[in-house]
Amino acid sequence: MSSRDLILGRVRRALADVPKDDTPPVPERPGRDPQYEQAVDRTYLREHGDRTTEQTVDLLAENLADYRAIVHRTDNGGLPGVIARLLAERGSRTVLVPSGLPPEWLAEAADATRVPDSAASTPHELDEIDSVVTGCAVAIAETGTIVLDGGPDQGRRRITLVPDHHICVVRVPGQVVSSVPQALDRLDPARPLTWISGPSATSDIELDRVEGVHGPRTLEVVLVAGD
Amino acid sequence: MTGTFVGMPAFPKAAHDAVRNKTLRGNLRHATHTIRDKRARAVTELEDWARLREAGKQIKDHTLHHLDRYLVQLEDAVTAAGGTVHWAADADEANRIVTYLVKATGETEVVKVKSMATQEIGLNEALEAEGIHAYETDLAELIVQLGKDRPSHILVPAIHRNRGEIRDIFKREMGEWGRPAPDGLTDTPAELAEAARLHLREKFLRAKVGISGANFMVAETGTLVVVESEGNGRMCLTLPETLISVVGIEKIVPTWRDLEVFLQTLPRSSTAERMNPYTSMWTGTTDEDGPQTFHLVLIDNGRTDTLADEVGRQALRCIRCSACLNVCPVYERAGGHAYGSVYPGPIGAILSPQLRGTESEIDASLPYASSLCGACYEVCPVAIDIPEVLVHLRERVVEGGPVTRQGAKVVLKPAKGHAAERAAMRAARWAFSHPGALRTGQRLASRTRRLHPRSLPGPGQAWSASREMPAVPAEPFRDWWQRTRGGKDAK
Amino acid sequence: MRVALFLTCVNDTLYPDTGRAVVDLLTRLGVEVDFPMAQTCCGQAHYNTGYRHEAEPLARHFSDVFRDYDAIVTPSGSCGAMVRELYPRMGERARAEGRGDGLATALAPVVPKTYELTEFLVDVLKVTDVGAYYPHKVTYHPTCHGLRGLGLGDRPRRLLQAVKGLELVELPGAEECCGFGGTFALKNADVSAAMGADKVRNAESTGADVLCAADNSCLMHIGGTMGRLRTAMRPVHIAEILASTEEEPLA
Numbered sequence: 001m002s003s004r005d006l007i008l009g010r011v012r013r014a015l016a017d018v019p020k021d022d023t024p025p026v027p028e029r030p031g032r033d034p035q036y037e038q039a040v041d042r043t044y045l046r047e048h049g050d051r052t053t054e055q056t057v058d059l060l061a062e063n064l065a066d067y068r069a070i071v072h073r074t075d076n077g078g079l080p081g082v083i084a085r086l087l088a089e090r091g092s093r094t095v096l097v098p099s100g101l102p103p104e105w106l107a108e109a110a111d112a113t114r115v116p117d118s119a120a121s122t123p124h125e126l127d128e129i130d131s132v133v134t135g136c137a138v139a140i141a142e143t144g145t146i147v148l149d150g151g152p153d154q155g156r157r158r159i160t161l162v163p164d165h166h167i168c169v170v171r172v173p174g175q176v177v178s179s180v181p182q183a184l185d186r187l188d189p190a191r192p193l194t195w196i197s198g199p200s201a202t203s204d205i206e207l208d209r210v211e212g213v214h215g216p217r218t219l220e221v222v223l224v225a226g227d
Numbered sequence: 228m229t230g231t232f233v234g235m236p237a238f239p240k241a242a243h244d245a246v247r248n249k250t251l252r253g254n255l256r257h258a259t260h261t262i263r264d265k266r267a268r269a270v271t272e273l274e275d276w277a278r279l280r281e282a283g284k285q286i287k288d289h290t291l292h293h294l295d296r297y298l299v300q301l302e303d304a305v306t307a308a309g310g311t312v313h314w315a316a317d318a319d320e321a322n323r324i325v326t327y328l329v330k331a332t333g334e335t336e337v338v339k340v341k342s343m344a345t346q347e348i349g350l351n352e353a354l355e356a357e358g359i360h361a362y363e364t365d366l367a368e369l370i371v372q373l374g375k376d377r378p379s380h381i382l383v384p385a386i387h388r389n390r391g392e393i394r395d396i397f398k399r400e401m402g403e404w405g406r407p408a409p410d411g412l413t414d415t416p417a418e419l420a421e422a423a424r425l426h427l428r429e430k431f432l433r434a435k436v437g438i439s440g441a442n443f444m445v446a447e448t449g450t451l452v453v454v455e456s457e458g459n460g461r462m463c464l465t466l467p468e469t470l471i472s473v474v475g476i477e478k479i480v481p482t483w484r485d486l487e488v489f490l491q492t493l494p495r496s497s498t499a500e501r502m503n504p505y506t507s508m509w510t511g512t513t514d515e516d517g518p519q520t521f522h523l524v525l526i527d528n529g530r531t532d533t534l535a536d537e538v539g540r541q542a543l544r545c546i547r548c549s550a551c552l553n554v555c556p557v558y559e560r561a562g563g564h565a566y567g568s569v570y571p572g573p574i575g576a577i578l579s580p581q582l583r584g585t586e587s588e589i590d591a592s593l594p595y596a597s598s599l600c601g602a603c604y605e606v607c608p609v610a611i612d613i614p615e616v617l618v619h620l621r622e623r624v625v626e627g628g629p630v631t632r633q634g635a636k637v638v639l640k641p642a643k644g645h646a647a648e649r650a651a652m653r654a655a656r657w658a659f660s661h662p663g664a665l666r667t668g669q670r671l672a673s674r675t676r677r678l679h680p681r682s683l684p685g686p687g688q689a690w691s692a693s694r695e696m697p698a699v700p701a702e703p704f705r706d707w708w709q710r711t712r713g714g715k716d717a718k
Numbered sequence: 719m720r721v722a723l724f725l726t727c728v729n730d731t732l733y734p735d736t737g738r739a740v741v742d743l744l745t746r747l748g749v750e751v752d753f754p755m756a757q758t759c760c761g762q763a764h765y766n767t768g769y770r771h772e773a774e775p776l777a778r779h780f781s782d783v784f785r786d787y788d789a790i791v792t793p794s795g796s797c798g799a800m801v802r803e804l805y806p807r808m809g810e811r812a813r814a815e816g817r818g819d820g821l822a823t824a825l826a827p828v829v830p831k832t833y834e835l836t837e838f839l840v841d842v843l844k845v846t847d848v849g850a851y852y853p854h855k856v857t858y859h860p861t862c863h864g865l866r867g868l869g870l871g872d873r874p875r876r877l878l879q880a881v882k883g884l885e886l887v888e889l890p891g892a893e894e895c896c897g898f899g900g901t902f903a904l905k906n907a908d909v910s911a912a913m914g915a916d917k918v919r920n921a922e923s924t925g926a927d928v929l930c931a932a933d934n935s936c937l938m939h940i941g942g943t944m945g946r947l948r949t950a951m952r953p954v955h956i957a958e959i960l961a962s963t964e965e966e967p968l969a
Contacts (some may be wrong), residue, residue, distance in 0.1 A: 001313070006634070010634040014535035157465040158517070197500070
C-alpha cells in the first residue's frame, strides 16, 4: 500500500465517530459547499471602523510608518521627482526596473543606471544593485501592508528582496483597501504573492523588535494621489 | 521526533534545575512579559476578536472532520499548478524522501526556513548523516544551531538566550560555519541582526535548494503560505532552483477566503503585530519566477493517531502562534527545554504525548506540567481547550485505555508509578462516598492536631519543602454546625 | 428560596471559619441557609488528576445531596467551576463512552443552580454593599477557576470596594496563577513553589496587610508560602471579610 493510501485510510478510520453528512461535496468549489458555508460563522467584520476614503489612506500611511516604512505622498505629476529625489538621497547608482514599470516614473532619475528585471540575472548580480522601484497590487490600511503579485510593474519576487532599498508606489485611493478580507478578495491565488508590512524585522532577541535583517532594510512607500 | 530529545527526564526533574537558573528565569520573564502585554494590545484593536477566534476554530474543525477529502483536493491542486506531492507516514519516511530529493539535485547544502515540522522529524540530523549540510536561516534558529543548543520556544527558539549570550555564540561559532562575526561585535540587537545578515547572505545567494514548512495550505487553490519576519523565508522560497516544503497534514484550510481569518489572528497572537513583515504565498511553480521545481511532502507522524482521539484532536487546530507559551506561568519558570520536545509549553504538553504516545517518562509527565490555570485557553486564537486535553491525557496515563498508535487501535495499560496515587484516590472516593467515614477522619485530625508535625515526611515533603502546613482546626465545620444548630445556638 | 451551603471538603476540614462566615453573612442578608450533612466532595481533585471514573460517584452523590435546593452556594471558585463546567463534560464523556445519558441526566439539575459566593451575592441577591466593616489594606487575588472558569469578573472587587474601612490596592500580575493547581503543587513542587513565591512578592509590593481570595485552596498555598518566606501579610477568604462588621469584627 502506498503511504498516500495508508494515511488517507488512517484519516478515515480516525474519523469513524464523526457523523457522516449526506450533502454531496462540491469538489471543484468547496467554498460554495453549502455544508461548509454552514460550518463556519462568518459574522466577523469585513473591515474595522467607519472611515472615509481619505481617512483610510491616512490610516495606511500611519500604519506603514508605525512599522518603520518611510511614507511619502505626492500626485502623478510629482511622482517622477519624488522617485528621483529618493534615489539621489540614497546615492543609488543602479536601480532595478520591472518590465512593465511606467517609464515616466523614472523619467527624472537621470543618475541611476536602470537594470531590467531579467530571468538571467544571478542572485549575486542582484546583490550588487542599490535600489528597486515597483508598483503594487493592493495596499491594506488596517495593517499597513502592501501586497505584490508579480504584475508587470512589480516583477519577479526576488527583485524586491535582494536589493537593500525598495521604493514601492501605491496609487491612492484606487489600490487601497481597509482590511485583510478585502485584500484577499482582490488577489489572485494563482499568482505568487508577497505581503510586505514594513522593512524586514526580527523579534528573536529577547522578543524585542529590531528592523532590518535579510530583506530590504529600507522600505519607502510613495502614495500617489489621483488614479 | 528528533533524537536529541530521547531519554529526557520527566518534566519535574528537568524543571527543578531550570527554576533555580537565575539567568534563564530572568531571560524568560523579560521576554514573555514583553510579548504578553503587546499581544493583549494587538488583540484589543480588533473588536471582533472573539468572532474571528470562533471562525478559526470552526474552519479548522470542519477541515479536520473532512481531512481525507481536503488532502486529496490539495494534492490535485498542487499537482495541477506544477508541484509534486509526496506522502510520508512517519519521520523516517519524510527524511528519506527529502534526502532523496536533495541528492537528486546533486547539491550538498540546503538553506532552511524555520519550520516546526522539519524539527519534529529531525531532518537536519538525517540530512547531515547523508553528507548534506542544512543551514538554518531564521535568526533564532541560527543562534540555536550555532550554539549546538535545542530550541525552547515555537516562535523564538532562542528565547532562553539573552543578548550577551547570543553575542558570545556568534563570536565563537560563526567562523566555523562561514563568514565570521564582525570584529568588535557588541550585544545590541541591531548589531547582532546585522551580523546574522552578513553571515547568511553568502549562503542565500549560492543556495540551489530551499527547504521550508508552511503555515497554511489552501485545498481549493493549492496555495502554500509562509508567514515570517526577517526575509530569510523569502530568500529560501524564491532564490533556490528547487523548493521542498515539508508540512503536517493538519495545516490545510479549505478555501482561499479562510486565510482572511488566520492572517488576522496569527500575527497578533504570535509576534503581537498587526501584520508580520513578510508573508509569501505560492501556488505550484511560476515560470521564470522563483524555484522551477517544487515538492510538497505531507507528513502524518502521529497526526492521524491524534485525530482518532475525540477529545485530543482539537490540538490539531494549532496554528503554532505560541501565545500559550507566552502567557503560561509554568513555561515562564520551567523554560522550554524541560518539555523535552520541539513543541514546548502548554500546546507541547498536549501535542507531544499525542504525537509520540505516553510511553516515555517525559511524555507521561507532560500532561501534569500545568496548574490548569486556563490562561493558555483564553489566548488561543483557535480556542483549543488545553486544560481539557491535559486532564484527558492525565486520564490516559493513570487509567490507560484504547488509543490509536501508528493507525492501529491498541489498549494502553495504566502507567507505572501511579499505584500509590491510585490507591489514595480510591480511598478518598470511598471516604467521600461515606460521609460518616469522612467525619471520623476529620475528627481524628482535629483531635490529634497538636501532634501534627510542621513539615511532612515522604511525598508530603513536596509540599512542606517550600510551604507551611495549614493548621488543623479544633473542630470541622460540620461538628460546629451540628453543635450550634447552624449557629442558632451559642457560637 | 431553599439555599444550601456547599462548603467543600477542604473548607469543612481545614477552614471552618470560612463556613461560619458564609452562614453569618447570608443570615445577615436574610437568607436562611442549610448545610446538608451528607455532603462530602465534588470530585474535583479526582477529575483533574485523571481519575474521572472515580469522580463520577462523587458527582452523583453531590447531585443526590443538593438537587432539591433552589440554590447551592459555595465559597470556592474551583469547586463551583467543577460543578458548572465539568459536570456537564463528565456527562458528555460518559455518553461518548457508550454509557448512555444516565450520568448527564443525574448531574444536570445541580449545574445551573450552583453559585460561587460572590456570584450569589451580586447576581441573585443583587447586593454589592453587604454592610461589612474591615479596616485593613487589602489586595485581591482572582483565583484562576473563578476568573477564567466561572467568569467572576469584577464581582469580588465590587463587593470589597463597598466594605467600610477597607482600602483595596491592586495586585501586580493579579491574573497570574498562584501555582497551587491541586496535585500540581505536589507533582511539580519546584515550579509551584516558584509561582507561589512570585505571587507573594507581588502581594508584598502592594503594602497590603491582607491578601484576599475567594478560594481557600489557593490561599492555603499562598499562605503556606507567606509563612515560609516570613511575610507579615495574612491570607483571608473573602467570605470572612464580608462577614466582618463593626459589631462583630473579624478576629
